[in-house]
Amino acid sequence: MHQTQERGRVQWRPRRLAASLAALGLAAATMIASVGTATTAAAAVPQVINIAQTTTGTSLTPSSVGLSFEASSLSLPGFTSGNLATYEKTLGTSVMRIGANAVDRTFWTSTGETAPSWATDGTITPVNLTSLAGLAQASGWKVILAVNLKHYDPARAADEAAHAKAALGSSLLALEIGNEPDLYPQYTNNTAQYISDFQNYVAAINQAAPGVPIEATDVATSPTGTMQNAFVSYETGLGTPNISELTSHYYPLKGAGCGGTSSISDLLGTTTRTNELNNATSAVSQAARLGVPAVIDEGNSAYCGGQPGVSDVFAAALWEIDHQLVNARQGVQGVYEHGGVKQCGTTMPYTPLCALTATDAANGKLAAQPEFYGLATVAQIGTGDFLNVDNPAWANVRAYAVKHTDGTETVVLDNVQDPAVNGPTTLQLNLGASFASGTRMDLTASSLSATSGITLGGQTIQPDGTLPTPTTTGFGIGGNSFNVTVPAGSATLLTLTPSTGSTTTTFVGGLSGKCLSVTGASTADGATAEIWTCNGSPSENWTVNPNGTIIGGLSGKCLEVTGSSIANFAGVDISICNGAANQQWTVNADGTIVGVQSGKCLSVLGAATTNGATADIYTCNGSPSENWTKR
Structure with a gap:
């Protein structure tokens, strides 16, 4: 902070010289x-x-970072009975979306019907929805639940919606009708049929479960592709859209399951980043036409399950941070990373969570994969x-x-x-x-x-x-x-x-006329506070903050009472700011500096006035060694 002055002050004592010289490499006010x-x-x-x-x-909101799972997960006992809720709580309070490709291969029944042959991913019943509600309540997360559109049956979807509303209550954020309908054979070159079928589902669901929001369209292709464009145009014509958010999916790379050979450099490269930014911009632009949020409710590093050695390594964590933040900054209001809950190595490589053993999978005991660390990092930012x-x-x-x-x-x-x-x-x-x-x-x-x-x-x-x-x-x-x-x-x-409300100053002892400093200009935790002849050293600069902390100008660490002691003669040092009470001080107009925890005054041991005399705390008694002048 005083670079020019520091270089000219030859009277600094030798034991501060090494630390002082290190400080000279800093740019002014840096x-x-x-x-x-x-x-x-x-x-x-x-x-x-x-x-x-x-x-x-x-904005970055609590629901920015979410998770997506296959609908078939609902029929796995470990999905709702294991530690998934705790992992979700580690990420905050957000949204889990249940759907994906498996929704096309799962069968809903509330009456015990035999599943048709196409239902290769299992049957979902009201019992599963009750278990899902327990997971939502335990984690504090909301749920988006998909219903089957590929096998057209509005009445069955409406029945599931009614049971979901009853089981989940306020935890049910929205219903999703189908998954990636732009890839369904019946809608190839027939977007009008999709729109008609979708509206039939909406009518049935509104009658069976009034008030439950519906989202759309969960397309696999571009947010500005043929189906999404046609759907948005239709919804615009309604005057008031009948969807709560406009959804799409995004995977920047092709995974090994589809013959992909993507590398770490592809994942972290500028082309992928630029494509992600452009996709986010398109999604937000389309949603704005309807006045609803844009959400990417399924995605990850590479479609078709991911790329081994890319999607399941630390590089994916770094990618995840950028992926989440570039979407949120562009205005996407939720990005839900897709994954599974099965045994690692038997499920998609890009999954944020998986079970280490078959037994763990059966019990729902999941382990964090590298990508989850990226999600957890974003959660640490806050909103x-x-x-x-x-x-x-x-x-x-x-x-x-x-x-x-x-x-x-x-x-x-x-x-x-x-x-x-x-x-x-x-x-x-x-x-x-x-x-x-x-x-x-x-x-x-x-x-x-x-x-x-x-x-x-x-x-x-x-x-x-x-x-x-x-x-x-x-x-x-x-x-x-x-x-x-x-x-x-x-x-x-x-x-x-x-710095608003903060002041940067030196504290000059009323008895000694010397500056409060740190022994040897040290920046280490536990370095002792002392007095020394004022010489402009950055270790003599202190920032007094509204939260009661006093931070060293050289160290960036908080002035504190050693060991949280409240006894007379307790030492004073610096340490990493941690919000503890022993790092809180009240700087009074009468010149005293009083520890919040101890109620005692910052003083100099033995009322000494010599260089190197250490600071301590002592019952306030009006002694001039307890008086400090800011200058």
Whole structure:
């Protein structure tokens, strides 16, 4: 923050010299938050990403990240009795869609009828819907339920709708009529017949289950393709559309099941990214014609089940982050990743979840696959409005910014480069506003092809579906720009706290006339707070935030009482900001700084005035060693 002054101050003591010299590589009002070395970061000229404090008009919502399953899953006992609900809760509260190709091969009956020969994926009964309702209640997720259109039977679909309404109640978000009808033989070159059949289903369902929303069309082809165009035009003519959202499916690549040979570089490449952005834009544009949300309620990395070695490795997690965010930023209001609940290796490679053994599959004991980590990362961002971002580095590092209702912002940096042949990337973030501090969380693995050893904030998703609280690293900003280094093949979430209501200052002891600082200009957790002759060192700068934290200008860490002690003479140090009570302070107009947890004053041990005297807390008594002047 004081680069010119720092270089001219030869009186700094030797034990601070090494740390001080490291700080000299930082640009004015910047901080490098990097797993690489400061030397490496300084050697490269960083590309500049500009984040404007203006919104795109689109948002990341609780229902942005959802899941899609085959209708046949309902007949599997483990689907509703295992740990799926916990995995869903790890992602927040969203939507699970039940349908896909299997809806064409499953048979609904509420009267115990014998299934026809085409029902090769099982029979669904009211018992299954009751179990589904239990899953929805346990997870807090809503349900989109598909009914069979390929085997035309509006009355049967209406009966299922009535039972679904009764069983699911408010958990039933919508009904889906058919799956990818643009691929049904009866509708090839006959979109008019599809529209007629669809409207017959709507009439039957409205009579049997009034008030249940219906979505459409779940086409497999482009949102602006022949069927979707014709359907939207028809619905426009109704005056008020009879659908609640316009749906479509999207898979950017061809999977091995259809002869595909897609690679990791294809998945993470610019062509795939551009195609995804264009598809999202088309979906939103079509939905806008009807004034309803656009939702991609089925999709994943590659159709026909995915591509082994691509869809089921860490690269898919990095792709998933970008896939979710580019769609949400463009205005798509939900992207539901398709998967299964069967044994790994027997189900589609792209599934976010699968069971490690046949026994686990029978019991519904699922395990997180690499792609699920991408979904979990997006869930960690939280909800908010997208900000406009100018990112010239987008081919290598995908960047997004989301502003939350509490004024904080989360910047997402998704480095899709292969770490086997690329080093870390250093970027300069121009924020368009002043920020006091931030925290960093990383999604990492050993390589793009890794299938294990993936961590989010140092944590792994547990066998029961929970994610322990990810670890974050705090850092200071104290301005409107800073540098950050992101390793290739990783993603970083930076949550920034604005400077509004914050003040950056030095604290000068009333008795000593010396500045509150950190021993040796250290940035390590547990480094001791002390006093030293004021010399402009960044370790003497402190940001006082409205939430009661006091953050070191060099370390980006919080001033705290060591060990959460409330005893007299308890030491004071710095540590990663974690919201604990021992990191909360009240800076009073009378010059005292009082610990919220202890109720005691920040002081100097023994009322010493010598350089290196350590800070402590002590019962407030009016001593001048408890008085601090901001300047």
